[in-house]
Amino acid sequence: MALWAAASLSLCLVLGVSGWHDLDNTEYDCWPLNNPHDYNMISCGGLEMAWVQRPPEKVTNGEEFNVSYTVTASDSFYDYAVRNKIFQFSDPADAKRFCHDHECPANWNNANEMNCCVYHANIHSCPLGLMKQGGICGPWIPDDGKIVTHTVSKAGKMTQKYWTSKVVLIHVGVTSVIAHIKVGQMHAALESKVLVVSAQVCGDDVCELEETCLTCPADCGICPMSIAIKVAIGLPVALFSSAFIFTMVWLQYQKQKMFWDESWIINYKKIIFGKMCCTEFGSTTSPQRPESASTVSRSTDVTLCTKIKTSFKQGFIQAGI
Numbered sequence: 001m002a003l004w005a006a007a008s009l010s011l012c013l014v015l016g017v018s019g020w021h022d023l024d025n026t027e028y029d030c031w032p033l034n035n036p037h038d039y040n041m042i043s044c045g046g047l048e049m050a051w052v053q054r055p056p057e058k059v060t061n062g063e064e065f066n067v068s069y070t071v072t073a074s075d076s077f078y079d080y081a082v083r084n085k086i087f088q089f090s091d092p093a094d095a096k097r098f099c100h101d102h103e104c105p106a107n108w109n110n111a112n113e114m115n116c117c118v119y120h121a122n123i124h125s126c127p128l129g130l131m132k133q134g135g136i137c138g139p140w141i142p143d144d145g146k147i148v149t150h151t152v153s154k155a156g157k158m159t160q161k162y163w164t165s166k167v168v169l170i171h172v173g174v175t176s177v178i179a180h181i182k183v184g185q186m187h188a189a190l191e192s193k194v195l196v197v198s199a200q201v202c203g204d205d206v207c208e209l210e211e212t213c214l215t216c217p218a219d220c221g222i223c224p225m226s227i228a229i230k231v232a233i234g235l236p237v238a239l240f241s242s243a244f245i246f247t248m249v250w251l252q253y254q255k256q257k258m259f260w261d262e263s264w265i266i267n268y269k270k271i272i273f274g275k276m277c278c279t280e281f282g283s284t285t286s287p288q289r290p291e292s293a294s295t296v297s298r299s300t301d302v303t304l305c306t307k308i309k310t311s312f313k314q315g316f317i318q319a320g321i
């Protein structure tokens with residue numbers, strides 16, 4: 001039982017903190033005129049508001065639509081308003097007569113709680129995703145011209161009953177729309193939520209202002225390759241190509257050098273004839289062709305000793321004929 005009570009209390013606290021309405025089933029709420037905020041709602045005392053033509057559940061951004069709502073007050077409201085000093089009157093009958101019969105100024109800018117019953121009536125809109133501070137779309141949030149917007153205000157008698165405004169929503173996402181009025185020393189607001197979707201359609205072959213090659217390549221075409229990607233692709237290719245060309249040039253140079261370099265050619269003057277070549281591995285002899293005037297050809301093997309640590313001994317071998 002205690003657990004159920006704790007769960008119920010937690011649920012009530014969550015609803016009380018996060019809900020727009022003051023724990024009832026109505027779509028409207030009331031606040032004092034001075035210092036209203038999320039949590040100081042007051043009883044409306046018989047004042048009622050209701051949508052006649054409520055905002056649509058879904059609209060496209062920039063689309064204009066109409067909203068209509070009613071503002072009514074029962075006789076009990078005037079008793080409540082006098083008791084709680086919402087009006088400056090001490091008699092409920094005078095308060096009712098003021099709201100039903102007294103004409104408001106022609107220019108709403110000149111209307112106030114002293115000369116008009118409903119001296120302020122307009123529509124507020126608050127895109128919930130852009131409200132960084134959180135909270136509800138209360139009537140105290142000013143029009144900043146960018147996120148929160150207010151329609152032109154109106155003023156009139158309580159007997160007017162029906163109020164209409166034109167609304168245009170810009171920001172994509174869920175928007176809280178409220179019909180806001182001021183009566184004496186009290187705010188009242190009627191709330192509804194609207195889903196605002198983008199008017200742009202990707203795939204209609206028209207690249208809209210907010211469409212880009214990233215968000216809609218079907219309409220705006222494929223994005224050109226960025227410099228970073230070009231460098232990332234081109235640099236390795238350039239390095240590989242340069243290395244390949246350099247290698248081919250170096251190999252060609254080495255090939256040509258074999259013909260240009262004469263250091264590998266043995267100088268005839270450095271050939272030693274008739275010497276015995278003795279190395280650390282053994283010895284060999286190189287026969288020498290003796291000088292002769294004979295016309296008979298002779299063949300002689302000649303060995304050039306190029307080994308290090310080589311000793312030579314004089315030796316003579318008769319050449320074979």
